[in-house]
Amino acid sequence: MTDVECNTEAVGASIRSRRGVLVTVAEVIDESADARSLVFNVPEDQRDRFSYRPGQFLTLRVPSKQTGSVARCYSLASSPHTDPAPKVTVKRTVDGYGSNWLCDNVEVGDTLEVLPPSGLFTPASLDADFLLWAAGSGITPVMSILKSVLSEGTGRVVLCYANRDERSVIFAGELRELAARYAGRLTVLHWLESIQGLPTRAQLTGFTQTVFAGTARFEAFVCGPAPFMAVIKDTLAEAGVPRERVHLEVFQSLSGDPFADDTTAVATDSDDNDAAAVQVDLDGASHRLRWPRQATLVDVLIRSGVDVPYSCKEGQCGSCAATVLRGDVDMATCDILEPEDLAAGVILGCQARPVSDDIHIEF
Structure with a gap:
């Protein structure tokens, strides 16, 4: 971010x-x-x-x-x-x-x-092969993933890194050292607008199809300006990369105060007459709670003393993303979630309110 x-x-x-x-x-x-x-x-x-x-x-x-x-x-x-x-x-x-x-x-x-x-732009496993896309400062989380995979994982890594010019390349020296140290596993491809111009969709599609030829193990992680990520997302789809293997880091401007001590008024015990039963699996523990209809899941967990991950509480950062395993919820805001995420049951805990009576959620 x-x-x-x-x-x-x-x-x-x-x-x-x-x-x-x-x-x-x-x-x-x-x-x-x-x-x-x-x-x-x-x-x-x-x-x-x-x-x-x-x-x-x-x-x-x-x-x-x-x-x-x-x-x-x-x-x-x-x-x-x-x-x-x-x-x-x-x-x-x-x-x-x-x-x-x-x-x-x-x-x-x-x-x-x-x-x-905080954040969800992180691999579930470090043992896959990875196709990493970055533009400008989008290299920062990608660099963290790249170094972790090379150190702890077993797969190959291909990094395609776009910048305006050579002076704009962040981590240039470190990338050279890593490419030399992991010559059999790491390939770094630089795209400089000053030399090659802006990449076209056709060029990127051809490159992606070449990389994915003969393997279905690649996980794609993409970070950079919104237009760059949109082009890469479409390119990967045209190349036949399954959507579940494409991970995007979405930037949103926050309008609230993430440092503020939480003083949000959440539903009181008197509201429990109109509440759902919820099981929340978080950090290896399972919590069974009453979830009042007018309260968000994050507010209920805070009230119950559960150390739930959250940052903005406005549906703009994704820190409180979770998956609905059973039941239905409603959300006021979900701009950072892709339609495919929503279809897979991913929700934002700070925006979610119960619809059904019996719900199971996993963080």
């Missing part, structure tokens, strides 16, 4: 969010002409909360004179399997307040308030 915005309360004030964690900047790395990485030291007592999966993101709180602060979501470019500390990479964007502030002001030793890792 890149430069996703929402308004928040003042950073640096005496009162901080109970959800946020102060981390120390251990290292600042210039990755390209317009991108920097920030490596974080996480407090020892928060290490468990900051365990993450390849492809997930962190939400950073950035000071702002106009609004007190703004929040930005940045993908973790580090791998939980190869890197000792979490690292996010920030690319400057035109008129992007958060990205420019972070690139211009953050130094080693500074502290930032962040939320624990």
Whole structure:
């Protein structure tokens, strides 16, 4: 995720969010002409909360004179399997307040308030073959997946990485080193607009059909600007890649405050007369609860003391995505879910309300 915005309360004030964690900047790395990485030291007592999966993101709180602060979501470019500390990479964007502030002001030793890792752009297994597509700063979660697969998995990896020009390539040196170290498993293909022009759909379709020839094991992960992802999605479909093997990182602007302490008024016990019975499987535990009709699933789980994953509570980040195994629910907002996801029973817990009386949901 890149430069996703929402308004928040003042950073640096005496009162901080109970959800946020102060981390120390251990290292600042210039990755390209317009991108920097920030490596974080996480407090020892928060290490468990900051365990993450390849492809997930962190939400950073950035000071702002106009609004007190703004929040930005940045993908973790580090791998939980190869890197000792979490690292996010920030690319400057035109008129992007958060990205420019972070690139211009953050130094080693500074502290930032962040939320624990979140996101669904992550492989279910590292042992498949992977076709990775990235454009610009979309390389950040893809890099986390790539390094994790090469370190812990057994399959092959093909990366197609598009940029404006050679100066724009993030992680250029690291990609060269990985390609040399894993010469039998990793293929890196650079597409530079300054040399090759914008890729056409016909070119990409031909390339994809060649890559997929003779194998059905490839999992495709795509991250970049929306037009880039739309072209790749259509290209993969034309090449005959099954939709369930295509994973997209969807960017949305958040309008709420992900750092705010939760004060949402949820249904009280008196509403239980009009409630569904729900079984929620989460982190190896099963919870059986009453789910009032007017409450969202995330609110009910929070009220019950269950540590449910969520960030924006507005249906815009996907942190609370889950799957309905039994029963029916209704959702007010689901813009980030593809029709195929909805058909497969995927829901957003922060938007879901019960329809049927007996429901089984798995996170």
